[in-house]
Amino acid sequence: MKSFEWVQPETVDDALAALGQAGAVPLAGGVDLLDRLKERLEAPSRLVSLRKLPGWGEIKVDAAGTRIGANVTLARLADDPALGRAHPILAEAASHAATPQLRAMATLGGNLAQRPRCWYYRAEDFACRKKGGTACFAQDGDAELHAIFGNKVCAAPHPSTIATALVALGARVAIAGKQPREVPLERFFVAPEQDVRREIDLAPGELIAGVTVPAAPPGLRAAYTKQVAKQSFDWPIVDVAVALVMNGRTCKQATIVLGAVAPVPRRAAEAERLLAGAAVDVMAAGRAARAAIAGATPLAGNDHKVPILEAVLARTILAAAAAAAAGNPPGGKP
């Protein structure tokens, strides 16, 4: 790891000012950044610690929705009682991320801003497109962990499982900067065709300040599944979040997000269309899941992701339909 300066501002303005200099990068939980520095993927000249930014570690749940500061740790996302009641699948996704130690350190902002875990990108010796090179080594290399959709320019799937749940909940991301703004999280992710060098739409000098999640609409039933091969600390083969607005057994509206299968969290639009207006049963779930895998373009070594995605999605759709309505604990009155 190359040496660097360090500064810990206590206001957002100071943080933005400190980031204004070339070579300055933000430091939150440090989980991903330190890895990248140690692997010599990056050599910033300055780390701007966000840990002291006031209020950025808070969660606020009210009738209007939920606001979560960027410094909230994954452990708190998993454990916060009010958040768990309001958005159970967010807590579920957070509780399955990484390990207890990493959850205690990693922040929401850092989780969304983390770089992919593609083993070609992570190795200094492979000059891949993400690092300014001209090739994607996964195309004819070992792509077991890689994307099965939208994978031609770069096949690295986005590693955030929290994002899968958040996109399904219609979350928006609040961005601090000279021109503060807020965008739907779904549109915050950048596909490789658009810009292979980054995964999120965050300009230099901008920071993820937090995320807002709208209050659950009446009848929302949701489920999240992270499918792993190993139960203790594993990256997902696929992860899926399903949010159904239900009227009795009929689905009025479906939001389905697929993680670990594309360079950005992927909406399964056709599956959503098939479920809307349908009674959610085994047949309907199966139809939707089949629609979700249509058009998959697996690479060498990851065609297993296709049937696994289909099975996991079908199960998760059924689990969502059977879940308690959001905002109410299981067994409670709607």
Add this chain to the structure above:
Amino acid sequence: MGHDDDDDDDLEPAPAAGLSRRAFLGATGAGTAAAGLVTLSGARPARAAAPRVVGPGAVSISLKVNGTPRTLKIEPRTTLARALREELKLTGTKIGCDRGACGACTVHLDGAPALACTTLALEVGDRAVTTIEGLANGGSGGGKLHPIQQAFVEEDAMQCGFCTPGMVMSCAALLAKEPKPDRAAIQGAVSGNLCRCGTYPKVLTAVMKASGQKPDGFPLETRQAGTSAAPPPGTAWVGIAGGPMTAQLRTIPETEAKPWPTNAGLAVVGKPTPRLDGRAKVTGEAQYTSDVALPGMLHAKRVVSPHSHAIVKRIDTSKAERLAGVKAVFVVKKQEGATLVDPSTEKNGTFPKIRYAGQCVAAVAATTPDIAEEAAGLVLVEYEVLPAVTSLDAALQPAATLVYPARVNMGGSAGGGGAGRDLAQQGNLRGPTQQSEGDVDAALAASAVKVSGTFRTQVQTHSAMETHGIVADWKKDELTVYVSTQGTATVRDELATVFDLPKTKVRAICDFMGGGFGAKFGAGHYGVVAVELSRRAQAPVRLFLDRREEHTAVGNRPGTLQTLTLGATRNGALEAVDLTSHGTGGIATGAGVGNAAMRLFPAPVSRSRQYDVFMHAGPGAAFRAPGMPQGVFALDQLVDELAERIGIDSLVLRDRLDIDERDGSATAPERLARRLERKIGADRIGWGQRHAPGAEKGPIKTGIGVGTSSWRRGVEMDSACELRVARDGSVQLRSSVMDIGTGTRTALAMLVAEDLGLRPQDIDVKIGDTRWPIGPASGGSRTLLGISPAVRQAVHEVKTKLLAAVAKKLDVSPGELRIAAGRVESATNPRKALPWKQACAAIPTDELAAIASRPADWQGPRAEGYGGVQFAQVQVDTETGVIRVLRVVAVHECGRLINPLAIQSQINGGILHGISWALFEDRRLDGKTGRVLNANMDQYKILGARDTPLIDVILLDQYVGLTNTDAHGIGEPANVATAAALANAVYNAIGVRIRELPMTPRTVLAALRKGNRP
């Protein structure tokens, strides 16, 4: 840059200020947050100063560590782990992966678990840091242990102990939050702590115990053999628990220690005994090789090739040499890997040929690790890159690029591996190593029933929690190395040879080390590099590999491809066995599949041809029962197939096949044991209720399977020790043998205590230093088999002298004296007795001492091998391909059980190694470049706490009457059967055979698609 104390204050926490709280989070009632977010750019209150930028040079900070404010000077890039270890000398916090994936560096920040390797020390701020040293009441200086530490010691929730501090910290954080956690909560709490020795089952038990709950696992079951009486003079006991026990005649030299009674007649040996160094391991006091810090010590970093096949054209070290702080630079001259029989067959110019990505080309030593890393980056190497062969299949192609231009040789290590000298070599194919009996082709052609299969196993890296490392201290009169090794003497021997020093001038020390599993015998290439740097720099040099280097350069279990055919009669009598294997240990030899197919179920006609295939990849090494798990994975699956074909129960078939090939008898100790074990295990797992293959309905199916374990009883005669008894009654045992985590230290103390009527904790065991008599390496399950008879012999010699002295004092004959329960007393006159200390006061000189070598085995019926039987119950999700292991029943014999508690720990570890290999682990090489893609601890998948099944261990006490202890090792046999048992269980669940490891979702789904077509 310097900073005075005032500067430090700038880094103290300041009261929170700012507007963004109101802006973003306090904007109640706003329809969207956007309106509030505008003020996210809120200005700093006028009174506050601009934040101070520190670094990149060192800066003074204060940290509250274990309740004490500490001031230290660090660069901003310094992680908390390094600050604790290097600046504050709190070395209980370990670095296993340095990437936040293994949990060895777990500390508490304000009570929450955190990874010190992934936290900058500067980021800690005002949060209270608690390390393992601060967990116990009053720190680690002999105060009262935290209840979880105490429970770890009592339950033996540790082996090598390197992961233990982190594991303890995670458990302590859990207990602070949840006073009565259930099994799932505990598994979750330690799911970020990797333990390569496989202590998870006992960690769960320890947490349950510490929280006052009844553990829900299976208690250890030890079945004792026969009588408590001493064997009649001139005999030794032979038999096994559950079988007959007979006194067999033995010719035992007059000067040797006499046979013991069975464990039923002993006071210490055979009793579950918590390890004596448990306290040191749970408090962080235990000093591992990676914790050694000598005055003036330099830090080394290797320069490695990114190419897997290349010629080094030029190396320019001048820039590195000019960097301030660099004290020595060394360019590698000696070729790694196998040795060309005729060196003139390869001409590369000045530098060794590059044959794998990660091969060392140079190394630097500097005053700090950071300078060393920077300097390594400044060494310019010019390569001529050549085409590489990066898979076994590619290496076997007729026109494949050659790894070696001509014939090579390469020895094995103390733990096995290697292949014979001067075997044939064609292209990248070397061998075969052959064994043959009769005309196999004819016998197979004539067999009524034939089963055959091709099986593939992957490369597994050892992944010990402590990487390979050494601190080399070259001095004019002696070379001293502190080394993370399994064999202090093998390191000494190798360095003496390489540097042309007398053995007496090389001292190798290993007090505590963090796991080896077969990869840490010799000094290694990295060890030679470190010594060379120390010699050049005239200073101690520390060289520890990082996790990437560890996965790449210092050993693995080779990948194999084997075709096995069994021919049998319709009654299930085996007529012929034919095995052909191709294995690859990259640039190394020794990629065979063991002798399981020849030995476990012998046939009158057999043929084994095992080839090594070279490819451009890091060298294989001995790895926990080299070759055997691979061989048994194929053999036990085919035996199951044979049973199905013939239409009999596969355990009945195994009983039928498990006979002596010479006379068809089943009386050899090993065959007798296996029959008992199959019966006990079958009852325990519920074999009788086993359904037909694939018979369960629904997508999630369960199944039961069996695997057989066997390991050769190998005697290491270079096993010596010294016993000293001082006039004050203190007792010390010394040997160069080291404790790899198996509990050798404790076992040796138990042996001495038994014969001297003392308690194990009364014995001071000094091991792991070649200044002491040379003991065996810890490997091949040979440690106690080698050293324990020597220990009893040394005790016997000292005891004889002691009793002579005491007899004189008590005025009795030495022959009537006995030692028991802390007293020396006359067997006939109870008034003639002295407590131990007073008895020792009769020693005529300051101490009595004896150095003993291992007595040879006594003559008696041979006991070639020993082992066990394992049963597994699995659950297979046929839609996702995910396998979960629900339960393993392991029934084993390993001679006299010295410490059943430690044996159980090792069996747990062997099983978990087996599961991890069978389901998860897989070193991935990039096909084009040959680089290891998953040289880390997250994408190289190692089993964790949540993947640990319930394990039911049943130990059968066994005596073969060949030495004065009859102790055998257990590390290897514990690992041999597991993958085969899993594969057979998966078949029972889904009705489809999986002949390839690892059995990942991908391979399972592919197998289900393909069905049982060959």
